[in-house]
Amino acid sequence: MKEIFKKFDMALCRGDINRKTAEIIMNWEKNDTPEIWRLLYSCIDVTSLNTGDSDENIWAMVEKVNEFDNIYSDMNNVSSICVYPNFVKTVKEMLRTNVKITSVAGGFPSSQTFMEIKIAEISLAIADGADELDVVMNCSKFFERNFQEVYEEIAEIKNVCGDTRLKIILETGLLKEFSDIRKAAILSMCAGADFIKTSTGKIYAGAKPESVYVMCEAIKEYYEQYHKKVGLKVSGGICTTQEAVKYYTLVKEILGMEYLTPEYFRIGSSSLSDNILQILQEVD
Ligand SMILES: O=C[C@H](O)COP(=O)(O)O
Numbered sequence: 001m002k003e004i005f006k007k008f009d010m011a012l013c014r015g016d017i018n019r020k021t022a023e024i025i026m027n028w029e030k031n032d033t034p035e036i037w038r039l040l041y042s043c044i045d046v047t048s049l050n051t052g053d054s055d056e057n058i059w060a061m062v063e064k065v066n067e068f069d070n071i072y073s074d075m076n077n078v079s080s081i082c083v084y085p086n087f088v089k090t091v092k093e094m095l096r097t098n099v100k101i102t103s104v105a106g107g108f109p110s111s112q113t114f115m116e117i118k119i120a121e122i123s124l125a126i127a128d129g130a131d132e133l134d135v136v137m138n139c140s141k142f143f144e145r146n147f148q149e150v151y152e153e154i155a156e157i158k159n160v161c162g163d164t165r166l167k168i169i170l171e172t173g174l175l176k177e178f179s180d181i182r183k184a185a186i187l188s189m190c191a192g193a194d195f196i197k198t199s200t201g202k203i204y205a206g207a208k209p210e211s212v213y214v215m216c217e218a219i220k221e222y223y224e225q226y227h228k229k230v231g232l233k234v235s236g237g238i239c240t241t242q243e244a245v246k247y248y249t250l251v252k253e254i255l256g257m258e259y260l261t262p263e264y265f266r267i268g269s270s271s272l273s274d275n276i277l278q279i280l281q282e283v284d
Pocket residue numbers: 047049082199200201202206235236237238268269270271
């Protein structure tokens with residue numbers, strides 16, 4: 001792992017990150033337009049991850065996504081529907097539109113289970129029809145500074161995923177230190193993550209602009225080193241269109257417009273889609 005980290009400049013200054021993030025976000029209003037709201041809508045992984053989830057409420061969510069195409073012919077649907085693994089089949093059976101299915105798996109949201117269980121859960125979700133997997137990095141091993149094991153775990157999971165898109169959740173609200181967020185991002189990308197994702201939206205704080213700044217910089221440097229584009233998913237407590245536009249502004253300024261497509265940018269949220277549709281209706 002030392003060899004990998006050596007390739008990246010690991011010196012980070014908290015003050016610089018806070019200042020640069022604030023400078024970029026200051027200009028968010030120039031991106032606050034219906035055209036960008038529509039683009040952001042198409043980047044949403046509309047999410048239901050509740051202890052009380054049942055077939056009924058998952059059906060209702062899928063039906064809303066199905067109906068969208070009949071009502072809004074001038075804009076693209078959300079990117080995916082994100083559920084617990086035991087609801088993948090429920091979504092698959094009802095989904096009638098070209099939207100992907102994301103499953104959280106691998107002991108979500110804590111990652112505290114046996115590797116065998118993680119692999120079994122991931123394999124079952126794929127067998128049931130998941131197109132994308134959101135899996136939490138092993139933060140416990142990370143805090144022990146056992147980076148090699150964290151790397152190997154992600155590499156093994158990616159091996160099981162094959163072509164199924166793998167998003168590794170760093171849980172930035174738990175990592176806290178910018179240097180740890182950067183390390184976790186680099187380690188996940190080098191181990192094979194197709195996306196890095198900020199948060200589970202459970203227990204710990206969700207996405208924060210400064211963490212997203214650090215992740216964008218890591219994605220940019222990873223591309224410079226390896227010529228492979230890794231996507232970014234921001235999640236956890238993102239409700240308003242305004243917040244989404246601020247994350248759009250960060251990605252645009254650091255990574256550029258080529259990352260602002262559902263291929264490389266996602267927002268995981270349980271409430272943002274309704275709020276974007278509402279604000280679009282208000283300006284119509
Ligand atoms: O990955 C998605 C998050 O769990 C969604 O979080 P949220 O319910 O705070 O929008």
